[in-house]
Amino acid sequence: MAGRAHRRWPASINPHLLITAQTAFDPAHPEVGAETVNRPLRRVGxxxxxxxxxxxxxxxxxxxxxxxxxxxxxxxxxxxxxxxxxxxxxxxxxxxxxx
Missing domain, CATH: 1.10.10 (Arc Repressor Mutant, subunit A)
Structure with missing residues (x-):
């Protein structure tokens, strides 16, 4: 998975670990929200x-x-x-x- 993402966004200037297609090259877009990540994780404990x-x-x-x-x-x-x-x-x- 990491290799595939690197091929898609090899020169990403976004400093965040989790990025989207919109935020990969433009960090001005909002970062991935904590609730977006936490909600599915909480479901599995x-x-x-x-x-x-x-x-x-x-x-x-x-x-x-x-x-x-x-x-x-x-x-x-x-x-x-x-x-x-x-x-x-x-x-x-x-x-x-x-x-």
Whole structure:
């Protein structure tokens, strides 16, 4: 599926993950709404936020670089560290100085 979409919109300037034929080349069109994505997922017992958190955690398990998580998902560095702690609980010592 990703290959097919890339062939259709290889030079898309739209920064969003989910795009339509109208928004692929013109980000001025409204982005795909959260409710459009959430409604069918809720019917089968899923939530977009949980899926995103699971995806970030999975990436943290395979890559211990917080900067990679920050760049890939646009999260705050502290959030990236939290995901790394969760993904590798025995690997890091707690920081007693940090708030």
């Amino acid at each position: 899923h939530q977009v936020g949980r899926l995103r958190r699971d995806r970030i955690l999975d990436e943290a398990r395979s890559n211990c670089d917080p900067l990679h998580l920050v760049r890939l998902f646009g999260i705050h560095p502290r959030t990236a560290i939290t995901y790394l702690y969760a993904a590798h609980p025995g690997r890091f010592r707690p920081d007693v100085i940090a708030p």
